[in-house]
Amino acid sequence: MAQEGGCFCDKIRISYTGEPGTHVLCHCLDCRKISGSSYGNNIVVPENNFKLLQGTGIGSSQCKPKTISKTADGGNEITSHFCGDCGTTLMRTGPSFPGSVIIKVGVMDDPDWPNKNTPKGELYVGSRLAISAKQSIYPLFFVFVLGTLSP
Template sequence: MAVGGCFCGKVRIEYSGQPITSALCHCFDCRKLTGTLYTYNFVFKMADLKITGSPKEVAKTADSGNQIKNYFCSDCGTPLYGLKMESTGTPGETVILRAGILDDIAVLNEHKPKVEIYTDGRVNWISPAEGADQLIGMPPLP
């Protein structure tokens, strides 16, 4: 089991099992959400996560056209995870966990990115991740 949380420690997240996939994302939304040039994310089944604390929810239409809800610590602002919303307005079965919130560097070392998405938004001085599939847009979430 891996654990992580926000900068101030008021929101904690634990997961069991293995990520469905791991991805670097270069989209405009991820840059704005994090203040960095890209994000590194793990995709999990929501049932495999345990979230304690009260993250703040911000909903919007993502670059992909999907409705997504992003969750942050309401105290320190740390971006935590995102949920794609189904057309019915209910959350999908998968969660996009911001990998940087995990406490154990060994977990991050175990999981190299399997895919890079929105590669047309990657700045030209960052090299593609070795061995990762390169996609211009967003693949369907499992």
Template sequence: MASGSCMCGDIKYEYTGEPAVTALCHCIDCQKWTGGAYTSNVVVPRTNFKVTSGSPKTWDAKGDSGKVNKHFFCGQCGSSLYTELEVMPDVTCVKAGGLDNGAASLGGKVGVEFYTKDRVSYLHEVSGAKQEPQFG
């Protein structure tokens, strides 16, 4: 099991089992969502994920697929928590920065980098990670 929270601690969550994949996403939406160069994600089955405290707020964005990318965040401190994508209805993309106990390191392994076409110029590919110019 892994757990995490927002910065102020109002929202807490956990998931069980191993992630389906660990991923960085360099798309422009993720850059805006984090205020950084990419998002770092632990992708887990939705049935293994649950919010254990608090009620996140949501904001919907339309992805390149034309389908909804639902963003969950803390209404108090604004922390990005996780996303649920209509194109991936069986998984939750947990933002790794909110994970407890150093789990933001993704166990030292990034499985895939998405939207490498939008990767900022000062970053380089992660060795051993699958490189996808877009999603899928």
């Protein structure tokens, strides 16, 4: 069954099928900045299971996602895909997560998605803010380099 989501203005729609590769909380500065929060909440899905449903730029009412790329904390390039109209970051792609699409949990249509899908770990815990509660039930990783988690 497909899980769907979209940006705040709903001009860009996404979906994924199957089980996510993983669900992680991330404390890196990039995730904090693009989420506007103290950490990012991310769904990692195989790129073959991801689909851009609306926002291909085809048709007069469609808004194609804008992108911005930079070098991630792990040293590889990562690209953020966001709505040019409302500014919502929907997903991230690139060599930092080869073969995967990183979907921001907050764009999912099901508001209960995070409660139904417990995170499997936390990334960049060395950058966790003091105000962010430690989730000791999750495996903790200090860095994510070249597609490899380092405890």
